[in-house]
Amino acid sequence: MAKSLAWKIGGDQGEGIDSTGDVVGTVASRLGYYVYGYKHFSSRIKGGHTHYTVRLGTEPVLAPEPEVHVLVALTQETIDRNVRGLVAGGPVIADQAFKPALPDGAQAQLIEIPLTQIARELGAPVVRNMVAVGASAALLGLPLDAFRSYVEEKFGRKGQETVAQNVRALEQGHRFIESSHVAVRYELPAATPGTRYLMTGNDALALGALGAGCRLMAAYPITPATDIMETLASLFPKYGGAICQMEDELAAITMVIGAGYAGARAMTATSGPGFSLMQEGLGLASVAEIPAVVVDTQRVGPSTGMPTKTEQSDLMAAVFGGHGEGERIVLTPGTATQAFEDGYEAFNLAERYQSPVIILSDLALGQWLQTVERLPYERVQIDRGAIVGAAETQDLEGEFQRYRLTPDGISPRTLPGTPKGQYLATGVEHAQTGKVSEDPANRAAQVQKRRRKLEPLRTREGAILVDAAEGAEVVIVCFGSLIGAVDEAASDLRGRGLKVGRVQVRQAWPFPAQPLRAALQDARKVLFVEQNVTGELRELARLEGLEDDRFASLLKYDGTLLLPQEVVEEVRVLVMKEEV
Amino acid sequence: MEVTLKDYRTSEKSWWCPGCGDFGVLAALQKALVNLNTQPHEVAIVAGIGCSGKIGNYINSYNIHVVHGRTLPSALGVKMANRDLLVIAAGGDGDGFAIGMNHFIHAVRRNINVKYIVMDNHIYGLTKGQNSPTSDPGQRVKATPQGNIESPVRPLSLALSAGATFVAQGFSSNQAQLARLIEDAIRHPGFAFVNTLSPCVTYNKINTYDFYKETLTNLDEDPDYRPDSRAAAIAKVLEKEELVTGLIYRDPTSVPYEDAVPGFGTVPLAGRDIALAPEDYELLLAKYR
Numbered sequence: 001m002a003k004s005l006a007w008k009i010g011g012d013q014g015e016g017i018d019s020t021g022d023v024v025g026t027v028a029s030r031l032g033y034y035v036y037g038y039k040h041f042s043s044r045i046k047g048g049h050t051h052y053t054v055r056l057g058t059e060p061v062l063a064p065e066p067e068v069h070v071l072v073a074l075t076q077e078t079i080d081r082n083v084r085g086l087v088a089g090g091p092v093i094a095d096q097a098f099k100p101a102l103p104d105g106a107q108a109q110l111i112e113i114p115l116t117q118i119a120r121e122l123g124a125p126v127v128r129n130m131v132a133v134g135a136s137a138a139l140l141g142l143p144l145d146a147f148r149s150y151v152e153e154k155f156g157r158k159g160q161e162t163v164a165q166n167v168r169a170l171e172q173g174h175r176f177i178e179s180s181h182v183a184v185r186y187e188l189p190a191a192t193p194g195t196r197y198l199m200t201g202n203d204a205l206a207l208g209a210l211g212a213g214c215r216l217m218a219a220y221p222i223t224p225a226t227d228i229m230e231t232l233a234s235l236f237p238k239y240g241g242a243i244c245q246m247e248d249e250l251a252a253i254t255m256v257i258g259a260g261y262a263g264a265r266a267m268t269a270t271s272g273p274g275f276s277l278m279q280e281g282l283g284l285a286s287v288a289e290i291p292a293v294v295v296d297t298q299r300v301g302p303s304t305g306m307p308t309k310t311e312q313s314d315l316m317a318a319v320f321g322g323h324g325e326g327e328r329i330v331l332t333p334g335t336a337t338q339a340f341e342d343g344y345e346a347f348n349l350a351e352r353y354q355s356p357v358i359i360l361s362d363l364a365l366g367q368w369l370q371t372v373e374r375l376p377y378e379r380v381q382i383d384r385g386a387i388v389g390a391a392e393t394q395d396l397e398g399e400f401q402r403y404r405l406t407p408d409g410i411s412p413r414t415l416p417g418t419p420k421g422q423y424l425a426t427g428v429e430h431a432q433t434g435k436v437s438e439d440p441a442n443r444a445a446q447v448q449k450r451r452r453k454l455e456p457l458r459t460r461e462g463a464i465l466v467d468a469a470e471g472a473e474v475v476i477v478c479f480g481s482l483i484g485a486v487d488e489a490a491s492d493l494r495g496r497g498l499k500v501g502r503v504q505v506r507q508a509w510p511f512p513a514q515p516l517r518a519a520l521q522d523a524r525k526v527l528f529v530e531q532n533v534t535g536e537l538r539e540l541a542r543l544e545g546l547e548d549d550r551f552a553s554l555l556k557y558d559g560t561l562l563l564p565q566e567v568v569e570e571v572r573v574l575v576m577k578e579e580v
Numbered sequence: 581m582e583v584t585l586k587d588y589r590t591s592e593k594s595w596w597c598p599g600c601g602d603f604g605v606l607a608a609l610q611k612a613l614v615n616l617n618t619q620p621h622e623v624a625i626v627a628g629i630g631c632s633g634k635i636g637n638y639i640n641s642y643n644i645h646v647v648h649g650r651t652l653p654s655a656l657g658v659k660m661a662n663r664d665l666l667v668i669a670a671g672g673d674g675d676g677f678a679i680g681m682n683h684f685i686h687a688v689r690r691n692i693n694v695k696y697i698v699m700d701n702h703i704y705g706l707t708k709g710q711n712s713p714t715s716d717p718g719q720r721v722k723a724t725p726q727g728n729i730e731s732p733v734r735p736l737s738l739a740l741s742a743g744a745t746f747v748a749q750g751f752s753s754n755q756a757q758l759a760r761l762i763e764d765a766i767r768h769p770g771f772a773f774v775n776t777l778s779p780c781v782t783y784n785k786i787n788t789y790d791f792y793k794e795t796l797t798n799l800d801e802d803p804d805y806r807p808d809s810r811a812a813a814i815a816k817v818l819e820k821e822e823l824v825t826g827l828i829y830r831d832p833t834s835v836p837y838e839d840a841v842p843g844f845g846t847v848p849l850a851g852r853d854i855a856l857a858p859e860d861y862e863l864l865l866a867k868y869r
Binding site (some may be wrong): 213248254266382 | 585591592618619622637641642643644645646649653654655658664681682683686841842843844845847849851855866
C-alpha cells in the first residue's frame with residue numbers, strides 16, 4: 001500500500017483549476033491525510049495551461065511526488081503535457097467533450113467521462129469539475145461522504161439548489177467509476193483525523209505578523225508575495241490595522257521605516273524586483289537603527305526572471321545587498337509553521353536589535369498548500385526591546401543620547417511623543433545624540449556598536465535545526481522550502497541503511513558559524529542543497545571559514561520544485577564516489 | 581506649559597550659506613509651532629536629502645532624516661504609527677519634484693495628514709549648482725552649459741489638478757505670511773502643501789530675492805481672491821505663472837487618510853495593546869480547517 005498518492009488536475013487558466021484542487025486538498029486534510037498542494041501557473045489570468053497537484057499521505061509531505069497517480073484533464077494539452085508524469089497504467093479522467101486521445105506510446109488508461117454534458121444536464125455547467133472530483137474520489141479510495149459534507153458547508157450560503165447540484169455532480173462522477181470496468185483502484189491506509197490546518201507559508205506568515213502586533217503594512221503587489229497583503233487586508237479592519245498599497249517598493253520600505261521610528265510594528269512583503277528597490281531603505285534602517293520587517297518571497301531572478309517559479313537566489317542580496325555595510329538579520333523559514341514563527345519573532349528581533357529583519361521565504365513556501373499540525377501561538381511573546389518612557393526622560397538633563405555607546409551595542413530609544421526624548425534619526429553618520437558627525441573616532445565607534453549588537457545572534461537558539469545522525473556518512477545542509485524534499489530524502493536514505501544527518505539553516509545572518517561547524521564536525525561528506533546556481537548558502541559558509549574538501553553541492557535552478565528523489569540520487573552518487 | 585522659540589532651538593550650528601532662504605523657512609516654521617503652542621515632543625519632522633533636508637538638524641523636535649526623495653512615504657509611516665503626532669515633511673525641489681515626484685502625487689491623492697513644506701530654490705545646491713525640475717528655461721549651469729532646455733514643473737498647478745486639499749505658497753523673506761500659512765497648514769485636516777520660494781544665494785542667479793520682490797503677487801492683498809474654488813485657484817496660478825504667495829486653495833470638506841481607513845481606530849498604534857488572545861487565534865485558524 002502506497003504511503004502517499006498524487007492527484008493532478010490540468011486545464012486552461014480560468015477554468016476553476018485552483019478551486020477544484022482546493023476541494024480535493026481540503027477534503028483529504030479533513031480526512032486526516034497530510035497534504036501538499038502545488039501548482040504550475042503562468043503570468044496570465046485567462047488561458048494558458050495550468051495544473052494543480054494534490055499530494056496526500058499518511059505522513060507529513062512537504063515536497064512533490066515524482067509521479068502522479070490520477071490525472072484529470074480538461075484539455076487535450078493537459079494530456080499531452082502531463083501523461084508522461086503519470087504512473088505506468090495510471091488513469092486519466094478526461095472530458096469527453098474535447099474528444100480526448102492518448103499520445104502514441106502513452107502508458108495510461110483513458111477514462112472518458114461526459115463531464116460537461118453531465119453538468120449541463122444538472123442545469124449548472126459550473127459543476128463540471130465536481131463531476132471529475134467525484135470520479136477521482138472513487139479512484140483514490142476516498143469516501144464520497146467527506147466531499148458531500150464539504151460541499152454542503154462550502155455552498156450552503158448559495159442555497160440548497162447549488163448544494164444539490166454539486167452533490168449530484170459528485171455522485172454521478174463517482175458512480176461513473178464504480179459502474180465502469182476501470183481496474184485501477186488506489187488505497188491509502190486509513191488516516192486519523194485531527195485538528196489540522198491547510199495553509200500556505202504566506203498565510204502562516206501573515207498570521208504570525210498579526211500575532212506579533214503588526215497593524216501596519218505597506219506594500220506594492222508582486223507575485224508571489226501579494227497574498228500576505230491580501231490576507232492582512234481581510235483581517236486588519238477587525239484588528240484596527242491598516243494596509244497601505246503604495247506606489248512602489250521605495251515608498252513601501254520607507255513607510256515601514258517611518259512607522260518603525262514612530263513605534264508601530266510595521267512590515268512590507270515583496271519579491272526579487274521589489275526587494276532590489278528596497279535596498280537603499282534597508283541601509284537607512286541599519287544605520288539609523290530603526291526596526292523594520294521585510295518579507296522577500298523569492299522567485300526566479302534576476303530582473304523579471306520567472307515570476308511564477310521558485311528559486312532561492314536572493315540570499316546574498318538579503319545579507320549583503322545595498323551600498324555600504326549595513327547589517328541585517330535574515331531569517332529563513334522552510335515550513336508554514338516556521339513562517340508563522342518567523343512572522344512574529346521577526347518583530348521581536350527588529351525591536352530588540354533595532355534592526356531591519358528580512359524574512360527570506362520562497363515561492364514554494366509562500367504559495368503551496370501544506371498541512372500544519374498546529375500553530376504554536378501560545379509561544380508568541382511580544383518583546384518591544386529597550387524603550388525609554390516618559391518616567392525616565394522627565395529628569396533628563398540635556399539632550400537624549402539616542403545612540404549611546406553601550407557594552408552590548410543596543411542603545412535604548414524613545415518613541416516620538418515622549419517628552420524630552422527628542423532626537424534626530426538619520427542615515428547620515430551621527431554622534432551619540434543623533435547629531436550629524438564626521439568625526440573619525442565617532443564613526444569607527446558607531447560602526448563597531450552596530451556590528452557588536454548583532455553578534456550574539458550568531459549563536460541564537462534555533463538559528464540552525466539539526467537532525468543529527470551519529471557517524472553520518474552525509475550531512476545535508478539546506479534552507480527554505482527545500483527542507484521538505486531534504487527530510488523526505490534523508491528518511492528514505494536512512495531506510496536504506498545509510499547514516500544521513502541534515503541541517504536546516506533557519507537564520508542566514510548573522511551567520512551561525514559555530515553551531516553549524518559543530519553540526520558538521522563528524523560528517524564524512526557535506527551536501528549543500530540549494531535552489532540557485534552559485535551555491536549562495538555554501539558561499540556564506542565558505543566566507544565564514546567552514547568550507548573544506550568534504551563539501552559538495554546539489555544546485556537546482558530550472559524553476560521547478562526539488563524532488564526528494566533528486567536528493568537521494570545525489571547522495572548515492574556522493575557516497576559511491578567516496579567508496580571508489 | 582507655554583512654548584517659546586527657545587524650546588525649538590538646538591545646539592547645532594547651521595550649515596546653510598549665509599543669506600540662504602532656508603533660514604527664513606526654518607524661522608517661520610518655529611514661529612508657527614510656537615504660535616500654536618505645540619510641544620516639541622509632539623512634533624515629528626521628516627526631512628529629505630539636500631540643503632533643505634538639514635532643517636531637522638536645527639529644530640528641537642523628533643526628527644527623521646530619510647533617503648533621498650522618500651520624505652512623504654516615511655512621513656505617512658510616522659503618522660500611521662502615531663496619529664497624535666504633528667507630522668511635517670520638509671525637503672527641496674529635487675527631493676520632492678525629481679526623485680520623489682511619484683510620492684508627491686500619491687500623497688496628494690491619498691490626502692495623507694502630513695504638512696509638506698518644500699524649500700524650492702529652483703536649483704540643486706548641495707551638489708553645487710545643477711538645474712532642478714523647477715529651474716527656469718535657459719538657466720546655464722556647469723552641467724547644462726548651453727542652458728536649460730526643459731520646461732519646469734509647476735508645483736502649485738500640479739498639486740491643484742491632482743486634487744490637493746490645501747495648497748499655499750510663501751516667500752522665505754515674508755516671515756509673517758509664511759508662518760501664518762504654515763499655521764493654517766497645520767490646522768488643515770489632511771495633506772497640506774506649502775511651497776516656499778527660498779532663494780539659493782550661491783548658485784541661482786535668476787530666482788533671487790530681488791527677482792521675487794519684483795514678480796510675486798501677494799494674494800493676501802487681493803480682496804477679490806477666495807481660496808475656496810479649485811478652478812479659480814488653477815486659473816490664478818496659471819495666470820501668474822505660479823508667482824503668487826498666500827493661501828491658494830483649501831478644501832473645507834477634507835477627510836484625512838487615517839480617518840478613511842476602515843476600522844483603523846483613533847488610538848495611536850504605537851501605544852496600543854497588541855497581543856492576541858488564544859480565542860483570536862482559534863477564530864483566525866478556523867478558516868484553514
